Amino acid sequence: MSTSTETAPNIHVFDDAEAVARAAAERIVDLANAAKQEKGSFSIALAGGSTPRRVYELLASEDFANRVEWRHVHVFFGDERCVPPSHADSNYRMANESLLSRAPLPEMNVHAMTGEGDAVANARLYEDDLREFFDGASWPAFDLILLGMGDDGHTASLFPGTEALGERTAWVVANWVDKFKSFRITLTAPAINHAARIMFIVTGAGKADRLPQILGGERDPQHLPSQLIRPESGALDWYLDEAAAAKL
Numbered sequence: 732m733s734t735s736t737e738t739a740p741n742i743h744v745f746d747d748a749e750a751v752a753r754a755a756a757e758r759i760v761d762l763a764n765a766a767k768q769e770k771g772s773f774s775i776a777l778a779g780g781s782t783p784r785r786v787y788e789l790l791a792s793e794d795f796a797n798r799v800e801w802r803h804v805h806v807f808f809g810d811e812r813c814v815p816p817s818h819a820d821s822n823y824r825m826a827n828e829s830l831l832s833r834a835p836l837p838e839m840n841v842h843a844m845t846g847e848g849d850a851v852a853n854a855r856l857y858e859d860d861l862r863e864f865f866d867g868a869s870w871p872a873f874d875l876i877l878l879g880m881g882d883d884g885h886t887a888s889l890f891p892g893t894e895a896l897g898e899r900t901a902w903v904v905a906n907w908v909d910k911f912k913s914f915r916i917t918l919t920a921p922a923i924n925h926a927a928r929i930m931f932i933v934t935g936a937g938k939a940d941r942l943p944q945i946l947g948g949e950r951d952p953q954h955l956p957s958q959l960i961r962p963e964s965g966a967l968d969w970y971l972d973e974a975a976a977a978k979l
């Protein structure tokens with residue numbers, strides 16, 4: 732039974748996608764430094780897709796990179812496509828090109844999901860990696876998880892009508908997505924909901940119809956999986972541009 736305390740989401744609306752990316756990068760730097768101060772390290776799970784690329788580029792840029800002590804940052808992934816890391820669809824590739832290969836991050840601090848091969852085994856391997864990092868915790872306690880939202884209301888690789896939506900115990904699963912005729916590796920909703928902070932970064936008019944349903948509509952997570960994201964005790968922020976927020 733979920734014990735989430737229904738934290739009301741904080742909704743931040745900015746003029747455009749560049750302003751969203753800049754504000755998100757600023758927030759990530761502040762959170763990284765606060766976590767380093769408080770407990771000596773910062774664990775972040777990256778979102779895939781196209782929207783976060785600009786955030787990652789900014790974090791690796793002159794304006795931001797030297798404001799973070801990267802050796803204390805541990806980078807994980809929220810989901811991955813079942814392709815090799817060199818593939819154009821690989822979330823790892825996108826993150827590597829825009830951030831991981833450009834920021835002074837120790838290689839061993841980067842925890843990529845394996846996209847190639849047996850998806851079920853790869854999901855289990857990644858859960859083992861997380862359980863080792865979060866050392867005996869009952870759920871992973873990421874300092875920050877970044878999420879995007881698809882125009883169908885999916886987040887991470889939690890797609891409408893898929894099996895992973897009902898997962899209650901696993902941290903990571905291989906989720907079969909019929910529209911892609913492929914598995915995706917993804918954190919589960921309970922694993923995401925145990926993060927200290929969750930940040931959705933959503934831009935563009937293509938998302939404007941779905942957002943009111945997610946944030947204020949009927950509860951229907953089977954069709955609107957982003958509704959499954961309700962922090963157990965952490966904070967939930969939505970970083971939106973005017974175009975995405977136009978119908979809120």
Ligand code: 6PG
Pocket residue numbers: 778779780781782783809810811812822878879880881882885886887888
């Ligand atoms: C993925 C993502 C996915 C993404 C949304 C939004 O691997 O595709 O993790 O959940 O965040 O599909 O994608 P865009 O940012 O490209 O709109």
